[in-house]
Amino acid sequence: MNVLYFAWVRERIGMPREVIETKAATVNELVTELSAREERYAAAFEDISALRVALDQELSDFDASLEGVREVAFFPPMTGG
Amino acid sequence: MRISVQHEPFDLGVESTAFASGHSDMGAIVTFTGIVRDLPDDPMDAMEIEHYPGMTEKAIEAMAEDAKMRFSLGDVLVIHRHGRLQPGEMIMMVATAARHRKDAFEAATFLMDYLKSRAPFWKREISASGVAWVASKEEDETALARW
Numbered sequence: 743m744n745v746l747y748f749a750w751v752r753e754r755i756g757m758p759r760e761v762i763e764t765k766a767a768t769v770n771e772l773v774t775e776l777s778a779r780e781e782r783y784a785a786a787f788e789d790i791s792a793l794r795v796a797l798d799q800e801l802s803d804f805d806a807s808l809e810g811v812r813e814v815a816f817f818p819p820m821t822g823g
Numbered sequence: 824m825r826i827s828v829q830h831e832p833f834d835l836g837v838e839s840t841a842f843a844s845g846h847s848d849m850g851a852i853v854t855f856t857g858i859v860r861d862l863p864d865d866p867m868d869a870m871e872i873e874h875y876p877g878m879t880e881k882a883i884e885a886m887a888e889d890a891k892m893r894f895s896l897g898d899v900l901v902i903h904r905h906g907r908l909q910p911g912e913m914i915m916m917v918a919t920a921a922r923h924r925k926d927a928f929e930a931a932t933f934l935m936d937y938l939k940s941r942a943p944f945w946k947r948e949i950s951a952s953g954v955a956w957v958a959s960k961e962e963d964e965t966a967l968a969r970w
Contacts (some may be wrong), residue, residue: 819959822944
């Protein structure tokens with residue numbers, strides 16, 4: 743599964759994307775798994791209410807299922823316009 | 824309908840004139856242009872805009888399709904830039920064409936509200952005092968509730 747990070751999430755984790763092997767069933771489980779890896783992940787995912795998630799390039803929720811999902815992206819609230 | 828996510832500058836006059844041409848059944852064209860605003864007390868060197876290639880285009884296309892349906896638009900144009908921009912540069916534009924002005928104005932407002940907080944762009948300001956990500960505003964989220 744491809745995992746992408748943008749803006750300050752990318753800065754905290756220290757890379758824009760990575761390919762991971764996971765058995766996480768939901769986004770929340772994936773967050774728990776990543777946070778347990780290293781301090782920089784824990785720092786990025788410290789407050790998920792400050793984060794947004796997209797599954798296969800569609801905005802989604804942290805309790806959403808990852809079944810069939812190929813690309814997960816984590817980022818702060820968007821500031822376009 | 825045209826959506827363009829680009830680094831290059833755009834010519835507002837050329838884009839607006841081209842958009843307004845060939846719509847003899849549309850009585851109203853509204854255009855909105857966003858400018859990189861300088862910080863009054865902390866002059867900015869640059870604004871950097873990051874985006875999510877692939878999702879950005881899809882998200883804007885979905886908003887534009889939604890706007891076309893809701894406001895019976897004849898046409899929509901969205902140009903949004905990314906990368907490093909200077910204060911005063913044009914960052915984005917929206918143009919809407921409708922039979923009557925109310926729909927054209929409302930559709931432009933609708934698109935701006937959605938672009939603010941549903942298109943995957945992230946801005947950061949670079950000034951003498953440092954580099955800071957622009958925080959989203961509560962009011963941008965509440966602006967969506969009225970649609």
